[in-house]
Amino acid sequence: MNAKDNFIKVKHLYNRAGFGISYSDLNKLSRKNLNKVVDDLLKEPKKDDAITLVDTTESKRQLLVQTALNAKKELDDEEKKMRQEIVRMRNEMSRNLNIAWINQMINTETPLREKMTLFWHGHFACRSNNPMYAQQLNNIQRQHGLGSFKTLLVEVSKSPAMLQYLNNQQNRKGKPNENFARELMELFTLGRGNYTEQDIKESARSFTGWMYDKDGTFIFRKNLHDEGTKTFFGKIGNFEGENIIDIILDKPETAEFISRKVYKFFVNDNPNEAHVKELANHFYNSKYNISELMKKLFTSDWFYNPENVGTKIKSPAEFLVGLSREFFVTYNKPLVLIQLQSSLGQYLFNPPNVAGWPGGQSWIDSSSLMLRMRIPSLVLNDGEIDFSGKADPEDEAVIALSRTATTNANTNTKPKSFVNAQADWPKFLNTLPKGLTPLQLTEFLLQPKLNDKITRMVSDNKGLRSTAVEITSMPEYQLC
Amino acid sequence: MNRRNFLRNTGFVAAGSLFVPAFMKPLEAMALDELSLYKNLVVVQLSGGNDGLNTVIPFGNDIYYQKRKNIAIKPEEVIKLNDMQGLNPNMKALQEIYDQGWMTIINDVGYPNPDRSHFRSMDIWQSGSDSNQFLSTGWIGRYLDSNCQTCKFPYTAIEVDDSLSLAMKGQTKKGIALKDPAALFRNTNDPFFKAVLQSDKEHLDEDNLGYLYKTMIETQSSASYIQNTSKIYQSKSTYPQSGFANQLKTVSKFISSGLKTRVYYVSLSGFDTHVNQINQQGNLLKQYSEGMAAFLKDLKTNNKLEDTLVITFSEFGRRVEQNASNGTDHGTANNMFIFGGRLKKQGIFNAAPNLSDLDTGDLKYQLDFRQVYGTILDKWLDVNNADILNKKFNTLDFI
Numbered sequence: 001m002n003a004k005d006n007f008i009k010v011k012h013l014y015n016r017a018g019f020g021i022s023y024s025d026l027n028k029l030s031r032k033n034l035n036k037v038v039d040d041l042l043k044e045p046k047k048d049d050a051i052t053l054v055d056t057t058e059s060k061r062q063l064l065v066q067t068a069l070n071a072k073k074e075l076d077d078e079e080k081k082m083r084q085e086i087v088r089m090r091n092e093m094s095r096n097l098n099i100a101w102i103n104q105m106i107n108t109e110t111p112l113r114e115k116m117t118l119f120w121h122g123h124f125a126c127r128s129n130n131p132m133y134a135q136q137l138n139n140i141q142r143q144h145g146l147g148s149f150k151t152l153l154v155e156v157s158k159s160p161a162m163l164q165y166l167n168n169q170q171n172r173k174g175k176p177n178e179n180f181a182r183e184l185m186e187l188f189t190l191g192r193g194n195y196t197e198q199d200i201k202e203s204a205r206s207f208t209g210w211m212y213d214k215d216g217t218f219i220f221r222k223n224l225h226d227e228g229t230k231t232f233f234g235k236i237g238n239f240e241g242e243n244i245i246d247i248i249l250d251k252p253e254t255a256e257f258i259s260r261k262v263y264k265f266f267v268n269d270n271p272n273e274a275h276v277k278e279l280a281n282h283f284y285n286s287k288y289n290i291s292e293l294m295k296k297l298f299t300s301d302w303f304y305n306p307e308n309v310g311t312k313i314k315s316p317a318e319f320l321v322g323l324s325r326e327f328f329v330t331y332n333k334p335l336v337l338i339q340l341q342s343s344l345g346q347y348l349f350n351p352p353n354v355a356g357w358p359g360g361q362s363w364i365d366s367s368s369l370m371l372r373m374r375i376p377s378l379v380l381n382d383g384e385i386d387f388s389g390k391a392d393p394e395d396e397a398v399i400a401l402s403r404t405a406t407t408n409a410n411t412n413t414k415p416k417s418f419v420n421a422q423a424d425w426p427k428f429l430n431t432l433p434k435g436l437t438p439l440q441l442t443e444f445l446l447q448p449k450l451n452d453k454i455t456r457m458v459s460d461n462k463g464l465r466s467t468a469v470e471i472t473s474m475p476e477y478q479l480c
Numbered sequence: 481m482n483r484r485n486f487l488r489n490t491g492f493v494a495a496g497s498l499f500v501p502a503f504m505k506p507l508e509a510m511a512l513d514e515l516s517l518y519k520n521l522v523v524v525q526l527s528g529g530n531d532g533l534n535t536v537i538p539f540g541n542d543i544y545y546q547k548r549k550n551i552a553i554k555p556e557e558v559i560k561l562n563d564m565q566g567l568n569p570n571m572k573a574l575q576e577i578y579d580q581g582w583m584t585i586i587n588d589v590g591y592p593n594p595d596r597s598h599f600r601s602m603d604i605w606q607s608g609s610d611s612n613q614f615l616s617t618g619w620i621g622r623y624l625d626s627n628c629q630t631c632k633f634p635y636t637a638i639e640v641d642d643s644l645s646l647a648m649k650g651q652t653k654k655g656i657a658l659k660d661p662a663a664l665f666r667n668t669n670d671p672f673f674k675a676v677l678q679s680d681k682e683h684l685d686e687d688n689l690g691y692l693y694k695t696m697i698e699t700q701s702s703a704s705y706i707q708n709t710s711k712i713y714q715s716k717s718t719y720p721q722s723g724f725a726n727q728l729k730t731v732s733k734f735i736s737s738g739l740k741t742r743v744y745y746v747s748l749s750g751f752d753t754h755v756n757q758i759n760q761q762g763n764l765l766k767q768y769s770e771g772m773a774a775f776l777k778d779l780k781t782n783n784k785l786e787d788t789l790v791i792t793f794s795e796f797g798r799r800v801e802q803n804a805s806n807g808t809d810h811g812t813a814n815n816m817f818i819f820g821g822r823l824k825k826q827g828i829f830n831a832a833p834n835l836s837d838l839d840t841g842d843l844k845y846q847l848d849f850r851q852v853y854g855t856i857l858d859k860w861l862d863v864n865n866a867d868i869l870n871k872k873f874n875t876l877d878f879i
Contacts, residue, residue, distance in 0.1 A: 074804055075804065080805065182612065312688065313688050313692075343642060343643050353599070353600055353603050353614050355614035361688065361691050362616055362649065364691065365649065365654040365657070365695070366644075366654070366656045366657065366695060366699035367643050367657040367658070369696060369699065370664075370699060373696075453678070457675060457676075470672065473672065475692040475696060479688060
């Protein structure tokens, strides 16, 4: 394999398995064997990479205070203030958690781990107004994101964030709540059409008693668990949650469902069913080892076929992280990152529903595309952005509280905000080899094949810096 | 290219002739079948879950006063519409509208197995899904997808906002979000973007890159069309000073200048009144009512009220009983408002909420919100509602 060939392949690999790559790293890695590069991507991190922003002890204390306040019939002014303060701190912490993860994606040395976390974040989509729960779920998705799918699934199912979001806290013997049981099969494992309504009922009974206690620790409440006999996919027994998960994983449809979703996320919006089948068999035979699945995918020849290179629309997270990573961007007002996510349609930790973000062409409409194409000049050239975005529905209570008689009820009057970010241009330019031409830089920054028009547009460019801003502002840069 | 101009707003640049393939020729050049009667729909979203029971007050029902000791509106303050229901006093501006026969109130609109999460319930209302179904397209978006005679333009649906709501997103077609037509026009006519779009034929196939270019060309073309059609129009009506009224003023400008857009979408947020709701909700209802009254009168002056239907919804109502903080918590069924110059059934459409027959403290719904959508799709937007809503919903006779 020649070096030029490998250069292109590693670049593609890092665009999909990570968030892009610097020119200097790419040069280094393309001298290695491709299988070795894939192996290195799959390696465990040298040090623990869990996000520890939210202080667990403090959060648990707050949780207990809040529970006590909620139990009271009447609150005095002091207590009302206390409750408001807790809500305020939670909201602030939730925003900080979002930014901490974005920063981790921007700075990580193990990009595939973060990319997998992003994948599972959309697959096990969940909203929690408790930042401790949200952080915990995110860490589960990172820690097990390349491990055993069974462990991942069990841990996610036991997390207070998911138990709360899908109402398993209300799933009790004699009064089953089927929400979790339904989504477990429809969205997390088997996919629609591979189970019956009866299977959902029996599965819901089996998960009764899977709850979390008042400080947010998983607990199996035996007295609320339905001990009766259940019939699930033709098997009869006194099943408990984990038995159900085992039976679900025993079905090859689960491996196929996950493989197809992985394929759509990492390879192409339109799955090639033969390739999906290949992945699914491998995944199933490896006993649901996610690393094995990803290794198979990244080492398959078809992954590097032209129809799979430079043809996927970047998600807003991929777009923002990729741009920030490539140009070493510092955000002086990190909240702008939340504003951008929300305006572009992917506010992390706030998926539209349990089905996650639909992805693909649904990322793009006239306003989100225009904004995407303006962001590079705003972020890299520190511009002003006249884009206030919509309020998140969950923030309505805060909006209602903070509103006074004189303020306007609309986002129209929000002051203009400045992106207030800096790219580290010297550092970026340092990653480039000496004598690199604008055309070569363009070839490096864009994943789709260059055409005459782009070639012509950059040919009259003198500086690499202005070339970079222009190129990242093009429709082609939206693809990876 | 002149780099100094790159991605800066350069003021007005004459819209040059774009070279694009025939199948995507500029919309402004398309021959349009002028429709003598061009019907518009304006959707007004109240975000946060507006408390319907303190909006349209069941003052004739004692249970209302028993359950809401601190926040009930006193009977003498209510703007009475009949013996049972009346408007919140902050909605005074709408009294004249109501008396003119331009307003219909539909009580208890909801859906089976209601969800009390703002996000999820808004998702359900915007997508028109069942409560256990996840759709990634909106009801207006699917109307655009249906490619009917009158909805084929990229500017068929406009949201007066910075970003596009799910309601406006279809599988293949989407509405356009803009707050200020002049700003969008300037942005899309940036010399750099124009250069990007110049003489580009090779990308315009059906793949993702083609889709990006198609979206960009349509945006630029729509921005030019909207700006050029609406810029000369000057409204003579006065609107109150509020962001919401400004959104409506923009919609009126579009409608009155003859834009061939069919659906407009605006929203007003802040209705999640868990604490001390009286003043907060009062202020919002005042803003809403004054904005709406100005808008409807403006349309009337311009002879557009007959061709316009305005609907207002919120993702859910609140619980019947107030909470301990003089506010209300998330509930279920809620009222919807319909406005227009050609309403078939004016005033109060159906029975007032039954406060003695509740579902664990919540109102039971009388009508599915998709019956309201279905009625509008069938009778106003001229499509078959089953094609858009995935199953047939019985229509109502308010239009």
